[in-house]
Amino acid sequence: MDDELLTIGAFAARARLSAKALRLYDRLGLLLPAHVDEVSGYRYYRADQIERARLVALLRQLDMPLARIGEVVEAPDGATAADRLTAYWADVEARVAGQRTLAEYLRGRLSGRSSEMYGKFEVETVEVPAQVLITETRHVLAGELPAWIGASLGRLEEAAKECGGITAAPFVVYHSDVSMESDGPAESCVPVADEAAARAWVEQHGRTWETKVRVEPALRLAYTRITKAQVAHPQIIAAFEAVERWIPKQGLWQAGPCREVYFADWDAAGAEDPVCDVALPVR
Numbered sequence: 001m002d003d004e005l006l007t008i009g010a011f012a013a014r015a016r017l018s019a020k021a022l023r024l025y026d027r028l029g030l031l032l033p034a035h036v037d038e039v040s041g042y043r044y045y046r047a048d049q050i051e052r053a054r055l056v057a058l059l060r061q062l063d064m065p066l067a068r069i070g071e072v073v074e075a076p077d078g079a080t081a082a083d084r085l086t087a088y089w090a091d092v093e094a095r096v097a098g099q100r101t102l103a104e105y106l107r108g109r110l111s112g113r114s115s116e117m118y119g120k121f122e123v124e125t126v127e128v129p130a131q132v133l134i135t136e137t138r139h140v141l142a143g144e145l146p147a148w149i150g151a152s153l154g155r156l157e158e159a160a161k162e163c164g165g166i167t168a169a170p171f172v173v174y175h176s177d178v179s180m181e182s183d184g185p186a187e188s189c190v191p192v193a194d195e196a197a198a199r200a201w202v203e204q205h206g207r208t209w210e211t212k213v214r215v216e217p218a219l220r221l222a223y224t225r226i227t228k229a230q231v232a233h234p235q236i237i238a239a240f241e242a243v244e245r246w247i248p249k250q251g252l253w254q255a256g257p258c259r260e261v262y263f264a265d266w267d268a269a270g271a272e273d274p275v276c277d278v279a280l281p282v283r
Contacts (some may be wrong), residue, residue: 001230003220004046004047005034005035005044005046006044006046006047007021007042007043007044008022008033008042008043008044008045011044011045011049011050011053014047014050015053015054016051016054016055016057017025017053017057018200021057022043022045022053023043025053025056026043026067027075027276028070029070030056030066030069030070030073030129031049031052031053031056032043032137032242032269034046034049036207041230046175047140052073055072055073056069056073059072059073059085061240062089062092063092064088067278068084068088071084072084072085072088074226077079090206092226093271094229094271097227097229097271098171098229098230098271100229101229101230101232101238102232105237105238113161117124120242121224121226121238121239121243122224122225123223123224123242123243123246124222124223124224125219125220125221125222125223125230125282126220126221126223127218127219128168128219128220128221129218130215130216130217130218131167131168131191131215131216132167132192132193132194132195132198132213132215133189133190133191133192133213133214133215133216134156134159134160134163134189134192134198134201134202134206134211134212134213135156135187135188135189135190135191135211135212135213135214136152136155136187136188136209136210136211136212136265137175137185137186137187137188137212138152138184138185138186138188138210138278139185139208140178140184140185141178141179141180141181141182141183141188142179142180143180145178145186146232148186148188149172149186149188151264152188152209153172153188153190154190155209155211156170156189156190156211157170157187157190157203158204159190159211160192160252161198162191162197162201163192163194163201164192164193164194164197164198164199164249165192165193166190166191166192167191167192167193168191168192169191169261169262169263170188170189170190170191170261170262171188171189171260171261171262171279172187172188172259172260172262173186173187173188173189173258173259173260174186174187174257174258174259174260175187175255175257178258181258184276189216195215197215198213199213219255219256219281220255220281220282220283221259221261221277221279221282222246222247222250222252222279222280222282223243223261223276223277223278223279223280224239224242224243224244224277224278225276225277225278226239226276226277226278227271227272227273227274227275228269228270228271228272228273228275228276229271230276231260231275231276236260236278239278240258240278240280243258243278243279243280244280246282247282252282252283253282253283254280254281255281255283256280256281257281258278258279258280259278259279259281260276260277260278260279260281261276261277262275262276263275263276263277264276
């Protein structure tokens with residue numbers, strides 16, 4: 001046996017890992033043995049694999065999924081590996097920020113401090129002029145909602161180039177409750193400049209995605225501005241409830257379904273950056 005090869009036990013001791021972990025990494029393709037004895041099935045490793053073994057173990061301490069660990073350790077160079085780690089950690093921070101918001105919401109609800117909780121949201125009103133909208137409607141559950149919103153608004157924004165361009169911030173209207181059990185429907189909307197061009201585009205292309213054109217009359221919205229972390233379900237519920245409770249206190253009535261107005265670049269925004277207005281039509 002080549003004296004540069006280490007038994008799995010010796011390698012595990014030097015890498016400060018268990019043999020069980022090394023077998024798992026082998027099965028997942030994260031750290032293959034340098035040699036496997038055909039007769040005994042024993043695994044042997046080279047000393048120069050210790051660094052990779054320790055890297056895998058450290059990434060596991062970040063609770064990184066094994067598939068993403070593979071992306072990091074298989075990166076062609078250190079800079080790419082670091083970029084992939086950075087992308088993963090940005091996702092973690094966004095999730096934690098959302099969970100922090102949810103925990104604050106639940107503490108307030110459970111302790112009966114609703115007024116204090118809703119007081120964190122500043123609610124205002126805004127007058128919105130009549131708009132020509134190209135829309136896409138879908139029955140969708142809460143877990144599917146983020147992906148559908150991104151995809152549908154992307155399709156509509158692309159279509160808007162043939163409809164005179166986008167004239168205001170895109171938004172999503174919830175015609176019925178969207179949760180883990182209820183599927184709406186939800187309606188993605190993009191305001192455009194040219195109604196005739198929009199109707200022509202829908203006539204030619206809209207059936208693929210059930211796209212329609214509608215003209216929304218001028219309305220007044222009561223709204224509160226929230227961060228990217230607060231958009232996640234069910235954290236966003238606190239923002240909607242804050243607006244709902246504010247409306248009657250101002251002598252107003254709800255005059256239509258709730259909506260989310262997306263005014264920022266979602267991909268470029270950080271977890272604590274304002275990205276969305278949670279709004280309700282009022283009269």
